[in-house]
Amino acid sequence: MKRIGRFLALLIISIYLVFLYSPIIINILGSFSPRKYIIDLSTPTLHWFIEAFSNKDVIASSTNSIKLSIVSSLISSLTGFLVGYAYVMRRPRGFIDVMIYVPIIIPEIIEAFTLAIFYITLRVEMGFTTVLLGHLTFNIAYAFVIIRSRIDLIPREIINVARVLGANDLYILLRIVLPLALPAILSSIFLTFALSFDDLIKTLFTSGPGFKTLPVLIWSKVGRGGITPEINAITTIILLISLSISLVLTYIIRKDLEKLS
Amino acid sequence: MNKLSLVLKKIFRVYPLQIFKDPLYLVIGIASIYIIIFLYLPIIVSITKILAQGISVDIVMSSLPVLWRSFVIALISTAISIAIAIPISYSLSFYLKDKEKIIVSVLIIAPYWVGTLLKMYSLAYLLLILENITNQRILYTETSLYLGMIYNYTPLAIIPIYLAMERIDRIYIDSARILGAKTLDLIFRVVLPISYPGLISGFVLVFTGSLGEMIVPQVLLGSPRYMLGQWIYELTFTFRRFGDASLLSLLYLILTLVVLGYVSRRNGAREIIL
Amino acid sequence: MLFNWLRGVGRYLELEDIWKIYGDQVILKNINIGVEKGEFFVLIGPSGSGKTTLLKIIAGLEEPSKGFVKLNSAVINDYPPHKRNLGVLFQRPALFPHMNVYENIAFGLKLRGWSRQDIDRRVKEMLETVRLDPSKYLYRTPEKLSGGEQQRVALARALAPDPDILLLDEPLSHLDYLLRKEMIYELKRLHRELRKTFFYITHDQWEGMMLADRIAVIYKGSIQQIGSPKEIYERPANLFVASFVGDNNLFETRVVNGKLYVPDLEIFVDPGDELDEYNEFSNKQIYIFIRPEKIQIKKYEVDGEGKGLCGYVVDKIYTGSLSYLRVKVNSAEILVRDAEEKYMLNEKVCISLPENLTMVVE
Numbered sequence: 001m002k003r004i005g006r007f008l009a010l011l012i013i014s015i016y017l018v019f020l021y022s023p024i025i026i027n028i029l030g031s032f033s034p035r036k037y038i039i040d041l042s043t044p045t046l047h048w049f050i051e052a053f054s055n056k057d058v059i060a061s062s063t064n065s066i067k068l069s070i071v072s073s074l075i076s077s078l079t080g081f082l083v084g085y086a087y088v089m090r091r092p093r094g095f096i097d098v099m100i101y102v103p104i105i106i107p108e109i110i111e112a113f114t115l116a117i118f119y120i121t122l123r124v125e126m127g128f129t130t131v132l133l134g135h136l137t138f139n140i141a142y143a144f145v146i147i148r149s150r151i152d153l154i155p156r157e158i159i160n161v162a163r164v165l166g167a168n169d170l171y172i173l174l175r176i177v178l179p180l181a182l183p184a185i186l187s188s189i190f191l192t193f194a195l196s197f198d199d200l201i202k203t204l205f206t207s208g209p210g211f212k213t214l215p216v217l218i219w220s221k222v223g224r225g226g227i228t229p230e231i232n233a234i235t236t237i238i239l240l241i242s243l244s245i246s247l248v249l250t251y252i253i254r255k256d257l258e259k260l261s
Numbered sequence: 262m263n264k265l266s267l268v269l270k271k272i273f274r275v276y277p278l279q280i281f282k283d284p285l286y287l288v289i290g291i292a293s294i295y296i297i298i299f300l301y302l303p304i305i306v307s308i309t310k311i312l313a314q315g316i317s318v319d320i321v322m323s324s325l326p327v328l329w330r331s332f333v334i335a336l337i338s339t340a341i342s343i344a345i346a347i348p349i350s351y352s353l354s355f356y357l358k359d360k361e362k363i364i365v366s367v368l369i370i371a372p373y374w375v376g377t378l379l380k381m382y383s384l385a386y387l388l389l390i391l392e393n394i395t396n397q398r399i400l401y402t403e404t405s406l407y408l409g410m411i412y413n414y415t416p417l418a419i420i421p422i423y424l425a426m427e428r429i430d431r432i433y434i435d436s437a438r439i440l441g442a443k444t445l446d447l448i449f450r451v452v453l454p455i456s457y458p459g460l461i462s463g464f465v466l467v468f469t470g471s472l473g474e475m476i477v478p479q480v481l482l483g484s485p486r487y488m489l490g491q492w493i494y495e496l497t498f499t500f501r502r503f504g505d506a507s508l509l510s511l512l513y514l515i516l517t518l519v520v521l522g523y524v525s526r527r528n529g530a531r532e533i534i535l
Numbered sequence: 536m537l538f539n540w541l542r543g544v545g546r547y548l549e550l551e552d553i554w555k556i557y558g559d560q561v562i563l564k565n566i567n568i569g570v571e572k573g574e575f576f577v578l579i580g581p582s583g584s585g586k587t588t589l590l591k592i593i594a595g596l597e598e599p600s601k602g603f604v605k606l607n608s609a610v611i612n613d614y615p616p617h618k619r620n621l622g623v624l625f626q627r628p629a630l631f632p633h634m635n636v637y638e639n640i641a642f643g644l645k646l647r648g649w650s651r652q653d654i655d656r657r658v659k660e661m662l663e664t665v666r667l668d669p670s671k672y673l674y675r676t677p678e679k680l681s682g683g684e685q686q687r688v689a690l691a692r693a694l695a696p697d698p699d700i701l702l703l704d705e706p707l708s709h710l711d712y713l714l715r716k717e718m719i720y721e722l723k724r725l726h727r728e729l730r731k732t733f734f735y736i737t738h739d740q741w742e743g744m745m746l747a748d749r750i751a752v753i754y755k756g757s758i759q760q761i762g763s764p765k766e767i768y769e770r771p772a773n774l775f776v777a778s779f780v781g782d783n784n785l786f787e788t789r790v791v792n793g794k795l796y797v798p799d800l801e802i803f804v805d806p807g808d809e810l811d812e813y814n815e816f817s818n819k820q821i822y823i824f825i826r827p828e829k830i831q832i833k834k835y836e837v838d839g840e841g842k843g844l845c846g847y848v849v850d851k852i853y854t855g856s857l858s859y860l861r862v863k864v865n866s867a868e869i870l871v872r873d874a875e876e877k878y879m880l881n882e883k884v885c886i887s888l889p890e891n892l893t894m895v896v897e
Contacts, residue, residue, distance in 0.1 A: 010357075013357075016345070016369075020372060020416075079292065085285070085288075099296055107513070110304075115299065117303060117310060120503070121306055136295075201476070201490075215378050219378060238379055239379060247371070
């Protein structure tokens with residue numbers, strides 16, 4: 001009985017995984033195919049990649065995306081670390097406790113839209129900074145959640161012993177919490193990088209014609225010309241990068257959790 | 262202490278003066294101020310836009326079709342996503358070994374970090390290829406829209422349901438089996454009733470997210486004003502009717518908060534999504 | 536530096552009118568304790584009685600709602616933990632997992648600006664003090680140490696900066712029995728050699744009795760009694776202390792005509808204390824208690840003296856080094872020490888109570 005159950009379970013999960021990954025895999029394969037809407041891998045080619053990345057716009061928006069994501073991930077992870085530490089040491093209650101989780105729960109379009117209105121009202125020019133500030137709002141929240149949970153797992157006695165032995169808050173932060181929370185900080189950097197890189201909605205609302213990221217570029221191309229192999233090539237690159245990031249991330253978190261128990 | 266300090270203490274549970282002596286409180290304070298400026302203040306600003314422009318019956322009427330469509334599409338796609346998520350979560354939670362669970366969870370979550378746009382694009386491409394093979398119109402139909410919604414939101418449905426099922430102590434399962442329960446009994450009389458809050462969470466999360474979806478309809482349907490998300494975008498950037506867009510956005514926000522608030526009060530636990 | 540100032544002033548610890556209230560729960564009520572310099576002071580009480588909270592208040596990890604913590608007459612309430620020059624040992628060793636043994640022990644010394652040579656010397660000295668061979672343990676990481684070894688390193692770490700007082704929060708409760716016994720002797724030895732003030736918390740009253748110069752018994756947030764182990768054992772101040780420390784036979788009594796009557800035993804007893812203030816109209820309840828080892832037991836002889844109470848053995852309890860019997864006399868079951876182990880179940884025996892009985896008034 002149990003064996004049938006397990007077989008069915010594995011079947012269900014496999015079918016779903018196939019469903020989940022086939023578009024992605026087809027997309028990746030299709031970008032190597034010389035023919036437009038049919039996958040023919042008898043003669044794989046890098047033609048579309050070269051086409052796509054010799055395009056000025058593509059290069060510009062890729063650069064923008066990378067710059068934005070690096071800055072966003074570093075700032076938000078550092079902030080998330082400091083704020084996470086502050087919350088664990090001081091344990092604020094009430095509204096302050098909840099407010100930092102809100103960006104995760106609110107649908108992104110509301111955040112994006114209200115921020116756009118805010119910028120428009122202030123007559124601020126939309127560009128790198130406006131997008132970055134918007135990204136930081138949700139990235140800090142995610143970084144905070146990840147890093148804070150990890151800091152919480154540090155046994156309270158370790159921090160108390162350090163305090164009695166003479167360490168002040170800063171010393172504990174740098175010599176004890178930082179080394180122990182390092183895997184979580186790394187994961188946070190990777191995660192927020194991916195989130196910023198792939199973000200469309202918020203970026204779309206808060207960027208102007210002067211500043212385009214790669215997803216925004218893809219969005220406008222799709223809106224105009226629909227599905228093209230060049231876009232396939234671009235998306236393939238992003239897919240491969242994002243997927244490997246999430247694998248690295250998981251590996252880091254797992255290793256760390258194993259050490260804990 | 263003056264009255265202002267007392268009031269601030271009630272809200273923030275900390276004496277304001279303490280903030281300046283203690284660097285950690287300062288950190289919390291700065292973070293709070295940042296969130297207030299870039300999250301809460303914009304919401305207030307958009308509310309003022311509504312008040313400035315006034316609420317016209319006009320806009321409400323012209324938005325009704327979009328609102329209704331979004332509601333129906335969200336409802337149906339959420340229901341289907343949940344229906345798919347339940348057997349997947351159950352299989353994952355009760356029939357897989359620990360190591361396998363981790364691998365599969367990672368595989369399910371990984372596409373999420375790729376972004377909705379890329380997922381929808383890949384799906385569109387796949388459907389296009391299928392069109393070529395079967396000579397049938399698949400892309401740019403309501404069907405493809407639903408496929409896209411389900412494709413995008415099922416992982417989001419799986420997370421809370423799976424977590425709720427994981428939390429069930431296996432002692433209940435063992436006891437039920439010893440008492441004679443067969444698998445179907447287990448599913449409908451033990452697991453589903455106990456994981457019911459997780460089901461509700463899943464439904465609510467997916468539903469509120471789906472309502473405001475912008476990317477899926479744009480990529481897979483092509484029609485520019487089909488769902489609420491697209492409509493808000495159009496109002497903002499094409500028609501520049503900020504007050505109207507704010508109104509819709511506010512309604513959406515209130516609906517989301519009310520539903521989430523009601524559900525988390527019923528379930529008690531806070532939803533921390535990771 | 537502050538450390539020098541505190542060191543120069545002295546090491547006498549005083550807790551004055553300490554209260555701790557959390558929301559509407561009173562955790563500590565009017566705590567007054569004075570610890571002598573160099574004393575091994577033990578605070579015993581059941582779980583939830585507030586002991587750990589009190590220790591945290593002394594360490595500066597929590598603030599009292601009311602009251603003062605004084606070190607040699609100087610109030611140190613406002614001093615954060617890192618300025619109080621105390622050492623602490625918790626239940627779990629809590630060694631820093633990302634540092635090796637050397638770095639763990641050196642932690643407090645680095646903070647005080649010791650030179651590299653001094654630190655080296657001191658760390659080795661500390662390891663030897665806790666009986667760990669430096670050549671083997673110096674660079675090991677915590678996960679490679681056993682529970683007992685970790686606890687020793689934690690002890691070395693706490694003692695390295697030469698704190699005025701060492702606070703210990705049930706450090707032996709997670710160790711198994713043999714290890715615990717060994718560590719108790721270690722702690723006693725360390726206390727003798729270092730002549731440091733120890734403030735020790737435990738719920739295990741045997742541990743407390745074995746280690747302490749003086750004991751404070753705490754229950755539900757208030758101090759029940761402070762005294763030497765002998766005082767606590769032989770003259771408990773109230774019912775709780777009498778029943779918490781050691782095995783005991785407790786009997787309710789009534790005052791009848793100026794004498795003390797024990798209903799369960801159906802006899803009158805003379806507690807040796809004045810009964811004048813107590814009569815049948817006062818609302819204080821008097822209990823007498825008798826330690827099992829103070830009761831004499833002998834075989835029942837039909838035409839024996841008949842002095843004493845007689846009954847029969849209902850239970851034999853053998854714990855290796857000690858033997859006990861439960862003897863049913865009238866409606867009471869009495870615990871008696873059976874030194875020679877010569878009585879059988881259901882055997883008829885007679886017991887006689889000691890001359891002076893101890894009274895507890897509630």
